Amino acid sequence: MSILLADSHAHLDMPEFARDQAAVVARAEEAGVGLIINVGIGLDHSRQVLTTARKFPGVFATLGVHPHGVKSLHDRDLEALSVLARDSKVVAVGEIGLDFYRMRSPEAVQRQWFGRQLEWAYGLGKPVVIHTRDATAATLGILRDQKRWLRGGVMHCFGGSYEEARAFLDLGLYLSFSGTLTYPAAGPLREVAKKLPLDRVLVETDAPYLPPQPWRGKRNEPAYVTATARLLAALYGISPEEVARRTWENTRTAFGLDWPPKTEDRKPKTET
Numbered sequence: 001m002s003i004l005l006a007d008s009h010a011h012l013d014m015p016e017f018a019r020d021q022a023a024v025v026a027r028a029e030e031a032g033v034g035l036i037i038n039v040g041i042g043l044d045h046s047r048q049v050l051t052t053a054r055k056f057p058g059v060f061a062t063l064g065v066h067p068h069g070v071k072s073l074h075d076r077d078l079e080a081l082s083v084l085a086r087d088s089k090v091v092a093v094g095e096i097g098l099d100f101y102r103m104r105s106p107e108a109v110q111r112q113w114f115g116r117q118l119e120w121a122y123g124l125g126k127p128v129v130i131h132t133r134d135a136t137a138a139t140l141g142i143l144r145d146q147k148r149w150l151r152g153g154v155m156h157c158f159g160g161s162y163e164e165a166r167a168f169l170d171l172g173l174y175l176s177f178s179g180t181l182t183y184p185a186a187g188p189l190r191e192v193a194k195k196l197p198l199d200r201v202l203v204e205t206d207a208p209y210l211p212p213q214p215w216r217g218k219r220n221e222p223a224y225v226t227a228t229a230r231l232l233a234a235l236y237g238i239s240p241e242e243v244a245r246r247t248w249e250n251t252r253t254a255f256g257l258d259w260p261p262k263t264e265d266r267k268p269k270t271e272t
């Protein structure tokens, strides 16, 4: 089976991968995962994420500050990240958003910096990677208010209702499914996934977190995105290869990626 898959959201620079990062990327490639979006969560972390992206051809970076970390954020920090964002390996701003579950930054501060980072992404001409937890209504409210600052992006680790999915799609965003889609308790989410247009859906691991069912309790890694793609294929009644191909193209479109540079080369040769 030849498969080419994109993991639209992983954290290769978490301490969990400090000792074997290169082996993790190699295992992903062996599993057919040839494209990984390595997502930043803070200032120093974003620098590291970019350094890693520069090391591996199939790894790209996003820069941004997760809602957990915005309580200590300053305008000058975004200016510093703007310099890094000029690198061709930087494809988006993120992950940004709201997390009212852990509430590690005060709600008002989270709202303020979500808005500011949306505006910042617009200025950079980048799409955004959005994190929302126990905060869907507030996230939608801010996105609608600031729609003028949106240049597309991804709602990562989507876990909401069909109505919520539609609302994010209507804002021009893509929806990314993580390994949580494979969990026994995720029946309602699978029903939502079935109804979504496949040209707006991505798959991700959010590694090292949220391993798909076969690896629950272990460290997650990009190679395991295959399990989520296989499940999505079963839901849509199509082959895993087709899901891989479609989500690969969606990931490229969502992040405005011209990689690998010539897609024609990957198509089977036909007689002319």
Ligand SMILES: [Zn+2]
Pocket: 095, 130, 131, 132, 156, 157
């Ligand atoms: Zn997240």
Ligand SMILES: [Zn+2]
Pocket: 009, 011, 039, 095, 206
């Ligand atoms: Zn994440």
